[in-house]
Amino acid sequence: MSDRTGEPDLYELLQVHPKADAPIIKKAYYLIMQRLHPDHGGDPVKASLVNHAYEVLIDADRRTAYDQSRQDRLKARLRQVIKQVKAPATEPGCPILSDAGVIVADERNDRVLILAADGEIVWRYGGRDAAAEGRLHQPRHASFTPEGHRLIADTGASRLLEIRPDRTIHWTYDRDLLAPTFALRLATGETLVADAGHKRVIELSTEGEIAWQFSLGVAPTSAWRLPNGETLITDGRRLLRVSRAGKVLTEMPPGSWLARWKWGRRPWHGANFAIPTGPETWLVASDRIGLVDPRGQYLWEYDGLVQADIRQVYQLANGQLLVDFVHLVKRGINQEVVLLDEGRRPLWRHYYSQHRFI
Numbered sequence: 001m002s003d004r005t006g007e008p009d010l011y012e013l014l015q016v017h018p019k020a021d022a023p024i025i026k027k028a029y030y031l032i033m034q035r036l037h038p039d040h041g042g043d044p045v046k047a048s049l050v051n052h053a054y055e056v057l058i059d060a061d062r063r064t065a066y067d068q069s070r071q072d073r074l075k076a077r078l079r080q081v082i083k084q085v086k087a088p089a090t091e092p093g094c095p096i097l098s099d100a101g102v103i104v105a106d107e108r109n110d111r112v113l114i115l116a117a118d119g120e121i122v123w124r125y126g127g128r129d130a131a132a133e134g135r136l137h138q139p140r141h142a143s144f145t146p147e148g149h150r151l152i153a154d155t156g157a158s159r160l161l162e163i164r165p166d167r168t169i170h171w172t173y174d175r176d177l178l179a180p181t182f183a184l185r186l187a188t189g190e191t192l193v194a195d196a197g198h199k200r201v202i203e204l205s206t207e208g209e210i211a212w213q214f215s216l217g218v219a220p221t222s223a224w225r226l227p228n229g230e231t232l233i234t235d236g237r238r239l240l241r242v243s244r245a246g247k248v249l250t251e252m253p254p255g256s257w258l259a260r261w262k263w264g265r266r267p268w269h270g271a272n273f274a275i276p277t278g279p280e281t282w283l284v285a286s287d288r289i290g291l292v293d294p295r296g297q298y299l300w301e302y303d304g305l306v307q308a309d310i311r312q313v314y315q316l317a318n319g320q321l322l323v324d325f326v327h328l329v330k331r332g333i334n335q336e337v338v339l340l341d342e343g344r345r346p347l348w349r350h351y352y353s354q355h356r357f358i
Contacts, residue, residue: 010052017334026058071118074348094322096142100122103150104335106139107139108138108335110136110137111127111130111136112136117348125150136156138155138156140153140155141153149163150165151184156179158197160183162185179196180196181220189206192223193223194221196219201233212244216240221235222273229243230243232274237253237270237271238271239284250294253296263296270287285312286310289303305323308325308326308327310325312324318342320341320347321344324336336350336351
């Protein structure tokens, strides 16, 4: 809950959003202090920090000054991350980060955004007020191509779009797709697609032909090509490792009765997304983030994003984690992105979409 200077993030201490109003801050403070107050057996050090956070954030002038210094630190952090992870749009490890910012798909507002470290929207495509030729319909995923274009899985329109930075269309594909939810441009030029409506993962050649496919029987949520040609696939519940010949090499949790018996009571939290972090370890996202070995054992877990449905997580070259997730909040849903440091403490966190139930 602190930045590189050791200064605590006051919003993190109170567990509120940076745009929370005074009543929400006050309520959060009272709830936390019921648990932390020394009279109730709480931690006096943490209670003192929470008291300080409340005193600053409840005072309009002090909060304004704090917000300005906080934004300056956030901008400095993103510059540092981009410098450490040079041209990440061309690096397979993190296709949602480039020197342009972090790219996210805001499906509820029919748009794709690029965010700076301070949460400012620096580029957008689509939106409910967009002209007909620039409209999207519930896009579920967006990423950068090696050339810096924006590759979009326009789920509701059952198509893929590749958009140049000037918002002109470079490439589109809508042949025999149904509700694609994930698309990734490979270093070799092919495009890996989670074709959810057809319950399969496909690889499109540079000519737009299907060069490879694997049918799951259920809708895939993500796909990732490994250096040896194998493919990691998730479907919300399972993690699969599939050979080029279509053989399932790894299935977590196992499908057969005997394999499930051998698996035993080993915990498994589902798999919305998975990427490799080494030859035999995978980073898996569900309602939490976990590092998993080939036996399905969690080497570590992070569940600090409460009421979260994590869409994707990437480990940067400096060990930090970039996370895109859906956050269930009171009376609605937020879509958010957060950068976690090596100790899995938030460096910055921003919501880019809000949907209210009432």
